[in-house]
Amino acid sequence: MSERPQYLSAEERRAATVQAVVDLAAxxxxxxxxxxxxADRMGLTQGALFRHFPNKDAILEATMTWVGERLLVRVDKAAEGAKSPAAALEAMFMAHIDFVAKHPGVxxxxxGELQRSGETLAKRMVQTLIRQYEQRLRRLMEAGKVQGELDADLNVDAAAVLFIGTIQGLVMQSLLAGKVSRIRRDxxxxxxxxxRGIESTK
Amino acid sequence: MSERPQYLSAEERRAATVQAVVDLAAxxxxxxxxxxxxADRMGLTQGALFRHFPNKDAILEATMTWVGERLLVRVDKAAEGAKSPAAALEAMFMAHIDFVAKHPGVxxxxxGELQRSGETLAKRMVQTLIRQYEQRLRRLMEAGKVQGELDADLNVDAAAVLFIGTIQGLVMQSLLAGKVSRIRRDxxxxxxxxxRGIESTK
DNA sequence: ATAAAGTAAGTGACCTATTACTATCCTAAC
DNA sequence: GTTAGGATAGTAATAGGTCACTTACTTTAT
Structure with a gap:
């Protein structure tokens, strides 16, 4: 138990900053x-942030990097363990939901980032993140079509859009109810x- | 063609203000x-707005009223003309998409309003709007189940969430691409x- | 003539970023 | 080991900008 204040390293502060942003967004x-x-959340003064980040946008960029890495890793790991494409999609979905339930602000x-007017780096990072995500979805869906598990006539692009929309709808519902727990429940x-919409009719 | 400026009535200005907000949001x-x-969009000075609205939130409230009325009316009219519950759902969806394509900011x-921290009136208006919308969806779906057109085991609550998520996913996709035209196309x-996900298997 | 609509110029609050200064950490020389 | 001293982390104060809203005054409509 240190009575006196203790300085953290630059890297520790950067990580703590990202965590503060993610928590606040929730x-x-x-x-x-x-x-x-x-800064308040971290127990620092406002100016101290600018020792580790050149500006506020850089904080957002670091946060987007954090999100991208964590989300894709978790989702990939979930898909890996599945024994069929459809099962992989479901595992991916549930891993995503789990991530969102733990970090509802994400x-x-x-x-919000996608809506920003300028051509900010953080915005582009979100765009590439979602595109990578969609790519994984499409790959799984194509595999599922070949295997016969998914509808042979499935429009993969539309299915990918709907996959993401499904999560977005759940987020919206949790905002409506004011309860994050809704997400996991629904x-x-x-x-x-x-x-049912993408499966083949057996 | 009046050379000299011409004052509009309070009601005309309120309507013009809402239109400006909807346009800007796009x-x-x-x-x-x-x-x-x-104000710039309307060709007025900033202070003039406060002749017609007590504060900025009141402008948002007026906008939400406008949105709620227009959207529900259009969607209801579309559903009315359909000859079956499933057809009504599809017509409702397309009418909604048409509205969103015309007013992409909505x-x-x-x-964004749902995310606001405080208990603002505008926020509550959005909440009731979406609840009214969902109520219409559930009613149609129950009718479709009875009629046998929709899956007898359909979870109507989940289906309503997904209906809205479907639109949300399309909006997100249009943001990604930067093209509103994507919405209508996809x-x-x-x-x-x-x-396919809600229909009964014939 | 009187009320309503609009203007121009503020005011205060808040937000990002900077600056001048201080506290803590780390390392190399003694 | 202790300690001088540079580098790093942090503070307090503030500059500069923007935003919602107000006020004193002017223009238009009835």
Whole structure:
């Protein structure tokens, strides 16, 4: 128990900053997370943030990097363990839902970032993240079509859009209810309908 | 053609203000539409807005009223003309997509409003709007189940969430591509999968 | 003539980023 | 080991900008 304050290293502070942003986004509108709010959450003064980041956008970029890495890794690992394409899609979905339930601010940050006017780096990072995500979906779906598990006439592009929309719908519902727990509760039922829409009729 | 400026009535200005907000939301991040931007769009000075609205939130409230009325009316009219519940759902979906394609800022405003921290009136208006919307969906789906057109085991609540998520996914895709035209192009394919997910297997 | 609509110029609040200064850490020489 | 001293992390204060809203005054409509 140190009485006196203790300085953290640059890398530790960067990680702690990202964590603060992710946590704050879960509690309030991501659009108005101020540098003061981030610093307060970390027990620092506002100016201290600019020792580790050149500007606020750089903080958002670091956060997007964190999100991209964590989300894709978790989703990939979930898909790996599945024994069929359709099972992999379901595992991917549930891993994603689990991630979102733990970090409810994340999908809201991504959506907000996409809406920003300028050509910011953070925005482009979100775009490539989603495109990578969709690519994984399409690959799995093509495999499922070949295997006969998924509808042979399935429009993969549309199915990928709907996959993401499914999550977005659940996020919206949790915002409506004001309860994050809704996401986990409603996810299986919603995915069941989605699955029915892409499966082959046996 | 009047050379000299001409004053509009209070009601005309209120309507013009709402239109300016809806138009601006289509072009930029709804979150940072300033009163100055609204006034500029109308050819007024910023302060003039406060002759017709007590504060900025009141402008948003008026906009939400406008959205709610227009959207529900159009969607209801579309559903009316259909000859079966499933057809009504599809007509409702397409009418909604048509509305969103014409006013791309609207779904983004709604989502943004839901994220606001406080218990603002505009936020509550969005909540009730979506609940009314879902109620219509559930009613149609129950009718479709009774009629045998939709899956007898369909989870209507989940299906309503997914219906809205479907639109949200299309909006996200249009943001990714930067083209609103994407929405209209991709809508039929996405809805086809949705429909397959809720229909009864004949 | 009186009320309503609009203007121009503020005011205060808040937000990002900078600056001048201080505290802590780390390492190399004694 | 202790300690001088540079590098790094942090503070407090503030500059500069933007935004919502107000006020004093002017223009238009009835």
């Amino acid at each position: 509690e309030q509108n991501p659009a108005d997370i101020t540098t003061t709010a981030i 999908p809201r940050m991504l959506f 996810a299986p039922g919603v995915f069941a309908i989605y699955r | 072009e930029q991040n709804p979150a940072d539409i300033t009163t100055t931007a609204i 779904p983004r405003m709604l989502f 809508a039929p394919g996405v809805f086809a999968i949705y429909r």
